[in-house]
Amino acid sequence: MSIRKYAMLGAFALASVSLPALSASAEDVTISVWSLDRDIQPAPNLIKDFNKMNTGIKVEYRQIQFDDVVSEAMRAYSTGQAPDIIAVDNPEHALFASRGAFLDLSEMIAKSSVVKPENYFKGPLASVTWDGKYYGIPKATNTIALYYNKDMFKAKGLDPNKPPQTWDELVEAARKLTDPAQNVYGITFSAKANEEGTFQFLPWAQMAGGGYDNINAEGAVKALDVWKTIIDEKLASPDTLTRSQWDATGTFNSGNAAMAISGPWEIDRMLAEAKFDWGVALLPVPEAGAERSSAMGDFNWAVFANTEHPEEAFKVLEYFVSQDDRMFKDFGQLPPRSDIAIPATGEPKKDAALQVFVEQLKYAKPRGPHPAWPKISKAIQDAIQAALTGQMSSKEALDQAAEKIKAVLG
């Protein structure tokens, strides 16, 4: 009896010693990753490289579509089939973090020698933060700035090396550049009734002292009035209200608009399509010396709370982070970090544009973070559209939005 007991104990001791060793060699831990990156984008390539290193962790990748990210993730999480790691759009991060669906990575980040919060831009880092804890790691980032057609500036007697610095200068330049006879609008941007409209408008409100929680601030009203002036005077196409940023910038590339507000994702297409000299400038501010601000886009990495292998998942994320310096060179995306200098590409226009975008990133602010962001965003979009179509004054529209947002914020 007692012999058998000891034998059992011995076997148990043996097993407990040998099990971890066995599992590392014989059976790899599998970590599943979901993101919307295609084959030329970071996630699948980094995963391929990671799997080649044979660390005992095997990573499986699944590509999901942009429109499905949240609904798919929700469904998977609520039925217990969530992946270990997911890439989620930054304004939607808080939704998951606040409900405990994402794992709090603060402790692991504190111990990590690879992931260091101080290396990140403030905006992206704020978007993964909820309640003072880190629920993710920024994956990439982008922002918006002002593209302008230098040839048109010259033709209309404006200095191509002095793009507009303030809102007044912007409107003034747009007036000079607008030329209906040539089918040229002064400026193009997007006030579409989806997240893009909010993405484009919020920086304007923030520069003037507003924000999503203070959307009817005096400065925000002034910002919307400037937009309204631009639309009413036909300095931008009325279709600005229904056109995406990508389509709007397309009219800039074809020479039908002299300035465009959009992000670094436009650069490669512009190099290929635009048959004129162009430059990029920081977003104009309300008046000289005012606070700068910009929008912040792109995705964050997060680990789902119900993962069975949090340590291994974090190791995978650490590997992704260690490859951040390849983000721009290999994949054309901006790393969300201030400590990585982006090497020159040798294409002067692209390099000049990048410098502006990296500078602009310092002022980028996240949307939210708030778990009910889509509702807040919807209120802002409705206000923009009500004002620009002339159905309400800017003040009335933003007051109504503030009311709706107050109900959401509680």
Next chain:
Amino acid sequence: MKRILSSITDGRGFDIGLVSLPLAFLFVLSGLPLVYNVVMSFQEVDMFSLGSFSRPFVGFKNYIDLFAQPETWPILLNTAIFVTASIAGQFLIGFGLALFFWVNFPGASWLRGLFLVSWVMPGLVVGAIWNWILSGDFGVLNFLLRETGVISGNIFWRSDPNYSLWAVIIANIWLGTSFNMILLSVGLSGIPKDLYEAAELDGANAFQRFWTITLPMMRSTIGAIVALGLIFTLQQFDLFAAITSGGPNNTSNVTQYWAWDLSFRQYDFAKGATISVIMIVFVMFASVVYVRSTRHEVRG
């Protein structure tokens, strides 16, 4: 026992077996989701409670909240305008074309077949093309209207609150006309020719023949088409997504697009379900009209 067996192979049991299969199919794939949708409209649902059935019931709160929103009534009105104008346009043009091809000139059946191309095209493709046609600055429609002198300045079909809903209606009429035409053509060819011969002998003119023979003989076909048209236009989603996204400022928003926007953009699944329930009521009404107008067709 033997009686039951033989009834299954040949008799009532066999009939019941045949009927129960599609009924079960319908119940599982249409009935259950419908009931689930109605239940959801009385619950508090967010994305994390999507996976479970035990959610707090909130009574009519979703309905009350919905009708307290300032955009609800305008969107319902838009839906009514969209449905009425689309059906009217599709039906009138479709009927006109059907009568035209009924004359049976050389090549009529070929041309009629070609018209079906618009019906075969996926809604999103149609939407994308109309998006270009309706574009304010470079759209073909504006070009045509301007060159023919109808308008002096460009109309911003998609972005002007006065036109945005009509932009989608125009595209939808184009999309649905051929379907109306084909069904009406079938109805027309079912009218016995001797009726017209007799009327002509009695001295009825073309208008009288149309009014006293064609229209009454087509009554069930027309009822079916209008009912189907109501269902199809209430389903029309792709064109809104492709052309206006319901904007600007909800002036071209309709219930079907709004339900999707609430559920999958704002993750307010309960409100999305609530709107769907309101739509179900209208579709039920259309279904009753459809079933009543086609019940004479089944003979056996």
